Amino acid sequence: MTPLIELRDVYFTYEGEKNPALKGINLEIKEGEFVLLTGPSGCGKSTLCRLLNGLIPHFYGGDLKGEVIVDGLDVRSTPTYEMAKHVGMVFQNPENQLFNSSVEREIAFGLESLGFPPDEMERRVEEVLRAFNLVELRDTPPYMLSGGQQQKVAIASIIALRPKIIVLDEPTANLDPLSAEEILELLSVLCKDQNITIILVEHRLEIALKYASRLIIMKNGEKIADGTPRDVLLTKEAEIVGIPPVVEVYKTIRRRYRITRVTPLTPHDLANLIESLARGEGNGL
Amino acid sequence: MSMLEGFLYKPKESPLHKLDPRSKAVILVFYTVTSLIYLDPIVLILLLLSVVLLSIVGKCVREWSKSVKATLTFALVIFILNVLASPGLGYTYALAMSLRFLSLAAAFSLYFLTTPPEALALSLEAAGLPRDFTLMLTLSLRFVPTLARDLQIVTDAFRSRGLKLDSGNYVERLYNFAKLLTPLIVFEIRRSLMIAEALESRGFGGAVKPSLYKPPKMSLIDYMITAGGLVALGVIVCYHLGFPQ
Ligand SMILES: Nc1ncnc2c1ncn2[C@@H]1O[C@H](COP(=O)(O)OP(=O)(O)OP(=O)(O)O)[C@@H](O)[C@H]1O
Ligand SMILES: [Mg+2]
Numbered sequence: 001m002t003p004l005i006e007l008r009d010v011y012f013t014y015e016g017e018k019n020p021a022l023k024g025i026n027l028e029i030k031e032g033e034f035v036l037l038t039g040p041s042g043c044g045k046s047t048l049c050r051l052l053n054g055l056i057p058h059f060y061g062g063d064l065k066g067e068v069i070v071d072g073l074d075v076r077s078t079p080t081y082e083m084a085k086h087v088g089m090v091f092q093n094p095e096n097q098l099f100n101s102s103v104e105r106e107i108a109f110g111l112e113s114l115g116f117p118p119d120e121m122e123r124r125v126e127e128v129l130r131a132f133n134l135v136e137l138r139d140t141p142p143y144m145l146s147g148g149q150q151q152k153v154a155i156a157s158i159i160a161l162r163p164k165i166i167v168l169d170e171p172t173a174n175l176d177p178l179s180a181e182e183i184l185e186l187l188s189v190l191c192k193d194q195n196i197t198i199i200l201v202e203h204r205l206e207i208a209l210k211y212a213s214r215l216i217i218m219k220n221g222e223k224i225a226d227g228t229p230r231d232v233l234l235t236k237e238a239e240i241v242g243i244p245p246v247v248e249v250y251k252t253i254r255r256r257y258r259i260t261r262v263t264p265l266t267p268h269d270l271a272n273l274i275e276s277l278a279r280g281e282g283n284g285l
Numbered sequence: 286m287s288m289l290e291g292f293l294y295k296p297k298e299s300p301l302h303k304l305d306p307r308s309k310a311v312i313l314v315f316y317t318v319t320s321l322i323y324l325d326p327i328v329l330i331l332l333l334l335s336v337v338l339l340s341i342v343g344k345c346v347r348e349w350s351k352s353v354k355a356t357l358t359f360a361l362v363i364f365i366l367n368v369l370a371s372p373g374l375g376y377t378y379a380l381a382m383s384l385r386f387l388s389l390a391a392a393f394s395l396y397f398l399t400t401p402p403e404a405l406a407l408s409l410e411a412a413g414l415p416r417d418f419t420l421m422l423t424l425s426l427r428f429v430p431t432l433a434r435d436l437q438i439v440t441d442a443f444r445s446r447g448l449k450l451d452s453g454n455y456v457e458r459l460y461n462f463a464k465l466l467t468p469l470i471v472f473e474i475r476r477s478l479m480i481a482e483a484l485e486s487r488g489f490g491g492a493v494k495p496s497l498y499k500p501p502k503m504s505l506i507d508y509m510i511t512a513g514g515l516v517a518l519g520v521i522v523c524y525h526l527g528f529p530q
Contacts, residue, residue: 008339053486057480079491082493085488091479096476096480099288099423099480101423112416112495112496113487113491115491115496135525
């Protein structure tokens, strides 16, 4: 299977900057993956996101080297409005990405921009309203909604374009933990039910990990770790990001009792692990 | 501020609110043209009275009278200036000039009080204006409260660093307020970049002409009002040009 997203030796330097924001990125992402992208502030996560939907190099000028193929398209020669049909983008601040007078118009906005015929537009808006449980809010102005609902509308409005990929740049940063969970849950359902590929930038690993099938860590414009969350979290490279306490506990147990188990990602996993250890199952105890 | 309020849309249930922005615009053009053509105080007072009636129909007498009250001062200034500047033309002329200003302000205030800006933008787009333009209109209105909040944030940040904004003389205060501008402008430029990014990501600025989701529809009454307004406009203009003879 050819990968849905393919980056080969990608370097990017913003116009007027000396240091590249991305350095030698190689990346292959397959359809249906749920990729969690993390790393310290300024490491190039947003830059990578912008590259995937063509904002780089079309909106942000600069020097781009290497090859970037997304859903079979070369981002260099495909304008952003064309990429919009393949890659949906959700940003951190909901209020800067919602500009319409009602939820239904918000959802229709992308379709309008791409010149969809009215009947097709109506069909898709209704479908998305129903799928996202927004039917009752269809006439509400998005700026009157709560932050969580706003991000839901932002996601709904890109789903209307039926992209294969959704890239979300810290979508939960302005949300309370409960709303954040809801959004992540929603993404997970989209990924599982519709096989939509998710690329999520998130600092709070403890809430996002359990949904991810893959974890990528960046530092200073480079990709320094890439693999399943359970593997990556145990590496030395992962120590630069906030490792969830659950994993820290497991690492301590592992060191102290010299046992190896599947890395727990949630308190629930950890409880199970401790229980099985207490029952004396396995090695070392 | 109260003057601006008189021009901001107030959602209400009234026949005037229900009309399509386009048919209302025809009437507004009729008012504008008439008050610009005629310098007869009687005609202008009649116009003004009819706007009063319409504001009752539109259930927004209170808001509307606010804007009229605010423009009254201007009307008075216009009156005095006219009397002083062109004494030869007499009081009637000066009165007509200030009435003209008053009736124009009154009509426009009523229009904006009863027309949601997004409906206006939508019907402008339906009438063929490019989306770049209508979007500019909706965005600028949409982000007014955001801008007000950003200003508050910047003000608070400066206050907490000891900038005095409530004391000192006018010059000092003005000077201190000017200091807020730099961060505020930086703030808003960054915000507008983020908005532009989001717009692009949703297909805005594409090669095709945007289509319209649920384009505004004119009702029978709208068509009748438009037709009536156009006929009235025609009659007034012809009459003014001295046609029938
Ligand atoms: N528009 C821009 N113009 C110039 N330089 C930029 C621009 N945006 C980002 N950079 C620089 O590129 C580097 C990577 O920034 P980027 O925003 O991608 O990091 P990030 O990982 O998203 O950080 P954060 O977690 O703070 O969002 C930083 O050094 C930053 O200063
Ligand atoms: Mg970022």
